[in-house]
Amino acid sequence: MGVEGIGARVVRKEDKRFITGKGRYVDDIKLTGMTHAHFIRSPHAHAKVKKIDSSAALKMPGVVAVLTGQQLVDDKVGNLICGWAITSKDGSPMKMGAWPAMAPETVRFVGQAVAVVIADSKNLARDAAEAVVVDYEELPAVADMQSAIKAGAPQLHPEAPGNQVYDWVIGDDGAVSAAFSKAANVVKLDVTNNRLAPNAMEPRAAIADYDAAEEHFTLYTTSQNPHVARLVLSAFYNIAPEHKLRVIAPDVGGGFGSKIFIYPEEMVALWASKKVGRPVKWTGDRTEAFLTDAHGRDHVTHAEMAFDANNKIIGLKVKTYANFGAYMSLFSSSVPTYLYATLLSGQYNIPAIHAEVIGVYTNTTPVDAYRGAGRPEASYLIERLMETAARQLKVDPAALRRTNFITQFPHQTPVIMAYDTGDFNASLDAAMKAIDYAGFANRKAQAKSQGKLRGIGVSCYIEACGIAPSKAVGSLGAGVGLWESAEVRVNPVGTIEILTGSHSHGQGHETTFCQLVADRLGVPISQVSIVHGDTDKVQFGMGTYGSRSAAVGLTAILKAMEKMESKAKKIAAHALEASEADIVIENGEFKVTGTDKAIAFPMVALAAYTAHNLPDGMEPGLKESAFYDPTNFTFPAGTYICELEVDPGTGKTSFVNFVAADDFGRLINPMIVEGQVHGGLVQGIGQALLEHAIYDANGQPVTASFMDYAMPRADDVPSFNLSHTTTLCPGNPLGIKGCGEAGAIGASAAVINAITDAIGKNNLEMPATPDRVWRTINAA
């Protein structure tokens, strides 16, 4: 692998600028003549906007304009879209209400923008915003799904009667009914998957710069996928055609899904920049992030699992209500359907599955993909069910899982996914060994003698990553293809620029992608740079989410590298007067195999550009590109086991040990993989113990600051004990599965299974706050 090749623990190239404060984020960019936007947001969860009086604000110092939702309508700026069409079980398309970037008539969640002040400074804009008088007529609001679906509930959108977006089904209802009719045991479980606020470290921001002479826009934005942003802004929002819109996503401080989507603020900034004739900057603050960044999760589910007399699962039925908030965000519709229900087979051989998902509007912040996106909800449900079943059937939880593991691959589940490879016993074995599962009973007894309740919890997760084969997702309603593109540019002196449609916002692509090049050519990674995040530099790309950048994005780079190497070999063979088939690449040289004849890679590059002595008919230059469309999803899987103690006096949970045995296929940089797993586990633990975005009955957010919303901190989580088992993914040449979301997908069930084991009661919702655990312990 070489010291910087695939598998090496290379220190991250990008960290020098991040750690020394030299990163360049959207808010760091200052343009000449730049104005600042401050949005006026609804304090009500549901209200009519009767009148907006901006006359006083317009007279205030430094105010350039006050723009309203009605002006957006007048200028025919399009509404926000949802890019994945879901069809209900009755054949009808999903029912969507319009989402204008600023509300001209009706606001439907606290924080929805109704107007924007553009001024010479951020503070002046904020001053003037206080002088804008908005006359609201409050309407009854509904914040929780159970209330929203009841007859007589306040209605959000006339297009969606009963606040229902869709009623979607997957699987074979008849087969499931047959299985349940012959079941020896049925296990039932109700679970709530709590709503989370994503909280990337960098709040969202945008700068729009309109060049009237060229009729051209430049948008700097905190995006995980700038090309998709340009596509959507051009094709649906009537902002500008693609060749007149450049989108730049520079350094971005974390996304976790929340920066995939197009939000009202960047649309308004673009439109406003043209209206006022100056660049417009908006930087959200933390409160705006809590109110307007798309939230995650928020499911309420009833599930039943049928077992035969040998404890084999024979059927699963699931009914889930999914909260979408007040509007359908860009990919929201796909999250509780094709990213959730297709993973309900877990790691288990389940012959019959049926799931029904009802999407619901409420007067809350829109909900969309958040690290894991549907797969954490599926994994949590299945792993809570397995634990519940083990307790009910009185068998060891690990043994019950083993009894039901899929062991033959490929494996077609009843819910679309065809698992390509895996070894679920191997990861379970590794995790059980790492935590000394056999010795737990003794440790539990010891803890009991000290007044502590000790528990152990297993979670065997599987996810579908490497998103995604374009044809497959197209057939399921996706509005885009999910391939990736790459370009390899070799400069005349042999340095290399890799242009990629993947976007790095913390993942370390500037290091890992270089490692592939170093691995293939034997050049140091200092000779390679990664170019991403700019639609003028990179022709197209689908961005970073769904643990796809290595499995899909890096494979695209590999394909482009192979093309480049093929041409370079021809040049080298010509120069060395050898056969192309005899050329091998070693340590930065092109060699004639079995001889000492060689030419250094920079000389090959120079030859390509001088073009003095190229093979007949060959074009000069050394630059190749590739589009790579995966043939299947990838299926990272693993086992997490958590051991913890509960203090019966306070209900407080303390970790004793947390082991993770993951199968991610081939690892490019194990250090970066470990960082990804750590971050994911912390988010999973955060969901299990701490985090919950809560609204009161009137739709007022209760957790809109870090004083109330409990983000996990370093001392809330244990040191993690990580290991890897490996089955190479057969779907891509590098054998990569993806590692970005696993921790967030698998961790929460391990924690709740362990707490419920400790306290001896099975019903416990997330987050398992000390109060909630204490009340569960003391419940009759």
Place this chain on the structure above:
Amino acid sequence: MYQTTYHRASSVDEAASLFGKSSEAKFLAGGQTLLPVMKQRLASPSDVIDLAKIKDMIGVEASGDTLTIKAATTHYDVATSDAAKKAIPALAYLASLIGDPAVRYRGTIGGSIANNDPAADYPAALLALDATVKTNKRSIAAGDFFKGLFTTALEDGEIITAVSFPVPAKAGYAKMRHPASRFALTAVFVAQTKSGEIRVAATGASQSGVMRVGAIEAALKANWSPSAIDSVNIPASGLLADIHGTADYRANLVKVMAQRAVAAAG
């Protein structure tokens, strides 16, 4: 933040004088409450008078049976003070639990008690230890100082200069942290004075702010041990309730934290 005028006072007298000249001045100590509130535009003082750099207001001193902490001393300095750790280790421990490192490097004892947040740590220590609040005008017993939520006996423009704590025979502090804010979800300070008086104060529990817990004091007077508190009944009525803790839960925590504080006190 709205426009404001910042003053860095170099003495208590100068600070008091600056306050008198301004229409709507606020004193700034560690700024852990005032600055976030100003950033959110929920406070708009015309003038901010910084007390944190007044040399006479910083330091921890032990003398005889009294530990004196000057008002602008940070939580970090109290937590790491040899004098505090020797005289009243429970007090240094309390300071080490306030907020997070960033808060402890900035926040001050004077700022904390002047704000009198119902879930702040220090008020419990002052009340349980029968401390005296020294101002530029007078001395106020802790029992007279705290007047309910965010309210104190301080008069307009009055500046806390120090807090003096009688060194107790025994003292202990136990805190259940609020998972988000790191204030006290409920915390209890117990003390046995050198004259044998038992004083117990709980913070984060009552809707009226820091409170003495008479029932626990009585139980401990009869028998200074954690188990003495087992049979005490703490009613949930009048206790705080929020998403992180119901009133019943806080009532339980008052007992459990008191037991752990007694165990820690020895």
